[in-house]
Amino acid sequence: MDDLTDRQIAEDPQAGEDRFRILIHHTPTPLWYVDARAVGDIFMRLREEGLSDVASYLDDHPDLVELAKDIVVVTEVNRAAVSLFRAADSSELIRPVRYLFAATPDMAKRVMTAHFEGRRNYVEQAKMATLDGEVRDVIFSVTFPTPPEDLDTTFITIECITERLQTEAQLRRLQADFAHAARVSMLGELAASIAHEVKQPLAAIVTNAETSLRWLAREEPNLAKVGELTTRIAASAQRANDIIQRVRSMMAKHEPQHLALDLAEVIDEALHFVRHDLEAQRITLLRADAGVLPAVVGDRVQLQQVVVNLLVNSIQAIGNADAPERRIELRVDADGGDAVTLSVRDSGPGIAEENLHQVFDGFFTTKDTGMGIGLAICQSIVAEHGGQILAANHPDGGAMFRVALPVAGQPQSGD
Numbered sequence: 001m002d003d004l005t006d007r008q009i010a011e012d013p014q015a016g017e018d019r020f021r022i023l024i025h026h027t028p029t030p031l032w033y034v035d036a037r038a039v040g041d042i043f044m045r046l047r048e049e050g051l052s053d054v055a056s057y058l059d060d061h062p063d064l065v066e067l068a069k070d071i072v073v074v075t076e077v078n079r080a081a082v083s084l085f086r087a088a089d090s091s092e093l094i095r096p097v098r099y100l101f102a103a104t105p106d107m108a109k110r111v112m113t114a115h116f117e118g119r120r121n122y123v124e125q126a127k128m129a130t131l132d133g134e135v136r137d138v139i140f141s142v143t144f145p146t147p148p149e150d151l152d153t154t155f156i157t158i159e160c161i162t163e164r165l166q167t168e169a170q171l172r173r174l175q176a177d178f179a180h181a182a183r184v185s186m187l188g189e190l191a192a193s194i195a196h197e198v199k200q201p202l203a204a205i206v207t208n209a210e211t212s213l214r215w216l217a218r219e220e221p222n223l224a225k226v227g228e229l230t231t232r233i234a235a236s237a238q239r240a241n242d243i244i245q246r247v248r249s250m251m252a253k254h255e256p257q258h259l260a261l262d263l264a265e266v267i268d269e270a271l272h273f274v275r276h277d278l279e280a281q282r283i284t285l286l287r288a289d290a291g292v293l294p295a296v297v298g299d300r301v302q303l304q305q306v307v308v309n310l311l312v313n314s315i316q317a318i319g320n321a322d323a324p325e326r327r328i329e330l331r332v333d334a335d336g337g338d339a340v341t342l343s344v345r346d347s348g349p350g351i352a353e354e355n356l357h358q359v360f361d362g363f364f365t366t367k368d369t370g371m372g373i374g375l376a377i378c379q380s381i382v383a384e385h386g387g388q389i390l391a392a393n394h395p396d397g398g399a400m401f402r403v404a405l406p407v408a409g410q411p412q413s414g415d
Ligand SMILES: Nc1ncnc2c1ncn2[C@@H]1O[C@H](COP(=O)(O)OP(=O)(O)O)[C@@H](O)[C@H]1O
Pocket: 309, 313, 314, 317, 346, 348, 349, 350, 351, 355, 359, 364, 365, 366, 367, 369, 370, 371, 372, 373, 374, 375, 376, 399
């Protein structure tokens, strides 16, 4: 049968049909032939009675959905379907479609709505249970017959994506581990700056406590003064505590979160990590944020990490080049409503033209003590957030990095 020629098929259409069936039977995609005419008849009557909002109708008549699961029947399945459901043979799957909806009962309603509305296809990511009870993640696709085609057969394909989802989850974990490792090394680079940040409030606490003691040691202790100093001590302790908390959340290994975030706020927090370095290097930071910005979705700590990395690079570029002009410009903008962009421009020497295409490569560095993972990790974090990062040189000199993140609620490309 496999070696029927086209001519033979032309002479004998039945042979063509057989060959087609053999092909379908061996195709690697699990496939179901379904006879949904019984429901088609009911739909026709409902339409004649003037029904248009079938979704609400099915909400009010769950019994019709249940009935459909019993009167719509599978008429044929291929080998891949048998093996996906771990059936002994096809006869176990040739029965009413109820079993296809066992793990996602609600989907039947959505499939019926699509059918009633005369749609050509319906696709949903769903769960399905094999005959021995294992639940799998699948893409469930239904193709409805439309006139003037053969009105008898609805096709269902079910593609198992459990492994793909597992691989994706594994990759996400790996990315998070990588980001974490890079954060720890970034904090290493910032150790002196962080130590200095903590030292300031601690020094203030010591001075204020000593002054308090002196006021108390007087013949007539000045309690009002002591009260005022104690308030300052508490505020300084709080400040030191905040710094330690920020460092701790940077150090911590955590599952990346997907929260609605204000990027301007993320930047404020990131700035705490580099403030001392900016001051020590006498670098002026200019900040320009465009009004109220829409939220982006992501992981607060990872996005802080991106900002800190970019700022550290700019600080190093200015410092290493001993640039006479010492300035970093930070800008946050809403980009046409579907993205929020952050641009970081510095007054350093810029990026050598021949390096522009490789600054995001892992382990690419032009610094003696550089690791070359800062920008690689920035790119991986931004990509994980559905965004984009670009490196360029500003026409007036200095490097410029631009990060664009999709606004919350946008469909992400590539999904
Ligand atoms: N603001 C900048 N100005 C000039 N060159 C930069 C800037 N940011 C990054 N680069 C270049 O990109 C390289 C890679 O940066 P990065 O991945 O952060 O690694 P590292 O900072 O450890 O070198 C740097 O070594 C430098 O050559």
